[in-house]
Amino acid sequence: MERAMQNISGDSYDTQQFVVFQVGNELYGINILIAESIERIQPITRVPKSPSEIIGVINLRGDIIPLISMRKILEYDEEDYTDSTRIIITEFDDYRLGLIVDRLLEVLTISTNDIQLSIDDMSDKDKIYISGIINMGDQPITLIDIPKTLEKINIIDKQGV
Amino acid sequence: MSNNQYLELFLEESQEHIQNINRNLLLLEQHPGDSEVINEVFRSAHTLKGIAGSMEYKTMTQLAHGMENILDGARSGNLKITPDIIDILFECVDNLESLLKDIMDYGEERHNDLSTLLSELEACMGSTAGGHEERVSIKTDRQPVVMDQYQEHVVREAMRTGFKAYYIQVKLRETCLMKSARAYIIFKTLEEHGEIVYSQPSVQDIEDEKFDLSFSVIVISKTEKERIINDIYSISEIDTVDGVELTDKDLQEIQARRDESKPTDKGAAKAQTSSRNDITRTAAKSIRVDIDKLDNLMNLVSELIIIKNRIQDIRYNENSEGLEESIEYLGRITSNLHDAVMKVRMIPLQMVFDRFPRIVRDLSRNSGKEIMLNIVGAETEIDRTIIDEIGDPLIHLIRNAIDHGIESPQQRRLLGKPPIGNVDLKAYHDGDSVVIEVIDDGRGIDSEKVLNRAIELNLTTSEEAESLGAQEVFQFIFQPGFSTAEKITDISGRGVGMDVVKTKIESLGGTVDIESQKDKGTKFTIRLPLSLSIIQALLTNIGEETYAIPIGSIKEILDISPDDIKILHNKEIIDYRGLLIPFIRLDELLECPVEQGQYNSGYITTVIASKGERLAALSVGNLIGQYEIVIKSLGKALSNVKIVSGATILGDGHIALILDINRIF
Known part of the structure; x- marks a missing residue:
């Protein structure tokens, strides 16, 4: 599968769509092109000796999907799952992974121009790879490049050459 | 079809x-006069030329054509098969193989420097006292026309419907600079x-200027011959046109010629097809299947549909007795x-084994050792996935056997062994696994040397070493980087390899064992699962979690008392029928959350697991069943977790992880 483009192109008429979710008390977004479906939380099987960010695996209609805790990646403490906890199933390159988030908000369609590329010292969370910031509503939304983030923390192999 | x-x-x-040519060349080497074998090689070379030609892989076509010529010479008795010729033919096959690999990897032929080989081929033909093939003879007024059936049919058909067929031979002036451009204008x-309808050389070769000065064509036309010839003469830089x-008689001759020898420039006048740059690695993932096997599948599926319908009926009638019977039946069909x-x-396994005689031949030549390769059980069947992966490890073991195992003929005589060394390759089914043995009758592995080297590399201590068994x-x-070879050869002995062999085999769910006796020989036993996708497994609780342990690696299940566990070198062990084996607490190893009181019953359920010849006792919780x-x-994200080899979905939708016994001890 083609790597979903999360880079921001210069064309002012471009729009992009992001799945916006909440972890802790902040909002984050991932490109909709890598999101496959949204699932409710379900029984998770722990995998011994796996990286700490991988919480375990679930049975998604007969396929085994590893789950990644966005709380771990964004450096929040783990909390019990609630009714609003969701799993965003993502698919990119040869990977199929679920991201556990506290709450799902919306799918946001936004002009590429409205994405701010970077702020100095934007985040103290050094585990993630930020592709931009949306500052439109009440609260800013941090856009995370999931494949690059997972590469950074060695959950997935380096892509490309 | 795309x-x-x-x-x-x-x-x-x-x-x-290529496989077939290799196999038969080996036979030919032993029986140089066997016309049946020569024919077989010829047929393969001929087909290869044909298919490579139709795909427009020029170098392959050329090579195959060269081989075909030699073999044709041998067939007709004009050429004697000598060891030199066999070597050249082998070289050709090797090159064909590497060209094929190029095509597989890059979608095109990359190997270019074949001119020496091709001229060697030519030279072989030259020594046949001529008279065999007069391909590039300009002076003869008529080159032999060799058309394939299709072309001939077109000509006949044209002649029948009032057209005329002309054989036209054009010779360009020697001063002609752009021969292919000139030829293009003539065309x-x-x-x-x-x-x-026909051209010699082929259109492709003419375009590539692969012709001397003359070429010939057959044209179907209603125009008078003289007009055509005059038209051609009007083009500049033409020397002669004939x-x-x-006539019908000519066609009969052509047919007769085709029947006596079959080399044709099949598809010669075919136009180029679209570029093939976009085709890269599409390595064949398909398999050819015996039609009986498919019929059997089809029958089973039909039965499955019948029983499904029956169960549907029963649901409406609520006949519980019939339901049970049907479910039993259903179970039988699904397992079938x-x-x-x-x-x-x-x-x-033949698919893999077929490569080995050739490899052994080359190794035995290079090392100056005489080696007899005995293959037994090549018909043993194994899963396609494993076939694809097992070749390299086996080659490695065979190379090792020849390089390190088998002694030189002189040494062997001194030891009172027959001068010819034996390498046996045996395959057979054993329960749910396939066993492949690589056995040599060489010098064996010096366990003392191995131990010293292990101590040197800090893999063990001299104290520990004393308690170690041969296995x-x-x-x-x-171990990675382990090599006791004093002499590093081209073949093996660089200290890489054996660890790769082991890793590969274990990744296929198999094991390797070694038996060796000094001066008697070495035996590697590889045990592989029949199939990778469905296995029999023991489901068991470990702590609060459920795991599956493949039945193939379980030897026995025992209840042991905590008093049976002893300590040796700070590790827990138990005495299993007089053998001290490690005792591993799986709940601790897997860091499983443990229910309170699970182990208070007094006895610990223990699985005796085997990894090849080696055993270990693994503590488990409550057994669920087989x-x-x-x-x-x-x-992919969890591919680095080695302790589990995969997962399975249980009847209730939960997941049980499958333990990889090879990685536990």
């Missing part, structure tokens, strides 16, 4: 023919009068279906 599908077919077929001119009208599907995926000592060989489980991958 070009891509053609390519796959081409790759598969070519591989088969264009001819096409104004009719259709070109034209003959073909599983067997049948598995069989479809099974391929005889454990030999296992050091599989199930047939479908192995699912954990996905």
Whole structure:
């Protein structure tokens, strides 16, 4: 599968769509092109000796999907799952992974121009790879490049050459 | 069918023919006069030329053509097969193989420097006292026309419907600079009068200027011969043009010629097809399946549908007795279906073994050792996935056997052994696994040397070393960077390899064991699962979690008392029938959350697991039972977790992880 483009192109008429979710008390977004479906939380099987960010695996209609805790990646403490906890199933390159988030908000369609590329010292969370910031509503939304983030923390192999 | 599908077919077929040529060349080497074998090689070379030509792989076509010429010479008795010729033929096959690999990897032929080989081929032909093939003879007024059936048919058909067929030979002036451009204009001119059905050399070769000064064509036209010839003369830089009208008699001659020897420039006048740059690696993932196996599958599926309908009926009638009976029946069909599907995926090991005689021949030549390779059980079938992976490790073991194992003929005589060394390759089924043995009658592995080297590399201490059994000592060989070879050769002895062999085999769910006796020989025993996708497994609780342990690696299940556990070198061990084996607490190893009071019953349920010859006792919780489980991958993100080999989905939708016994001890 083609790597979903999360880079921001210069064309002012471009729009992009992001799945916006909440972890802790902040909002984050991932490109909709890598999101496959949204699932409710379900029984998770722990995998011994796996990286700490991988919480375990679930049975998604007969396929085994590893789950990644966005709380771990964004450096929040783990909390019990609630009714609003969701799993965003993502698919990119040869990977199929679920991201556990506290709450799902919306799918946001936004002009590429409205994405701010970077702020100095934007985040103290050094585990993630930020592709931009949306500052439109009440609260800013941090856009995370999931494949690059997972590469950074060695959950997935380096892509490309 | 797309070009891509053609390519796959081409790759598969070519591989088969190369394999076949290799096999028969080996036979030919032993029986140089066997015409049956020569024919077989000729046929394969001929087909290879044909299919490579139709895919427009020029170098392959050229090579195959060269081989074909030699073999044709041998067939007709004009050429004697000498060891030199066999060597050249082998070299050709090797090059064909590497060209094929190029095509597989890059979608094109990359190997270019074959001119020496081709001229060697030519030279072989030259020594045949001529008279065999007069391909590039300019002076003869008529080159032999060799058309294929299709071309001939077109000519006959044209002649029947009032057209005339002309054989036209054009010779360009020696001063002509751009021969192919000139030829192009001639072709264009001819096409104004009719259709070109045949050309020699082929259109492709003419375009590439692969002709001397003259070429010949057959044109179907209604125009008078003189007009055509005059038109051609009007083009500049033409030396001579000869034209003959073909008669029925000519065609009969052509046919007779084709029947006596079959080399044709098949598809010669074919136009180029679209570029093949976009075709890259599409390595054949298909298998050829015996039609009986498919019929069997079809039957089972029909039965499955019948029983499904029956169960549907029962649901409406609520006849519980019938339901039970039907479910039993359903169970029988599904397990038969599983067997049948598995069989479809099974391929005889022959596919892999066929490569070895050739490798052994080359190794034995290079090392100056005489070696006899004995293959037993090549018909043993194993899953396709394993077939694809097992070749390299086996080659490695065979190379090792020849390089390190077998002694030189002189040494062997001194030891009172027959001068010819034996390497046996045996395959057979054993329960749910396939066993492959690589046995040599060479010098064996010096366990003392291995131990010293292991101590040197800090893999063990001299104190520990004393308590190690032979099997454990030999296992050091599989450590990365381990080599006791004093002399590093081209073949092996760089200290890489054995660990790769082991890793590869274990990744296939198999094991390797070594038995060796000094001066008697070495035996490697590889044990592989029949199939990778569905296995029998023991489901068991470990702590609060459920795991599956493949039945194939379980020797026995015991209840042991905590008093039976002893400590040796700070590790827990138990006495299993007089043998001290490690005791591993799986709940601790896997860091499982443990229910309170689970181990208070006094006894610990223990699985005696085997990894090849080695045993270990694994503590488990409550046993659930033996199930047939479908192995699912954990996905790429968890591929680094070695302790589990996969997962399975249980009847209630929960997941049980499958333990990889090879990684536990």
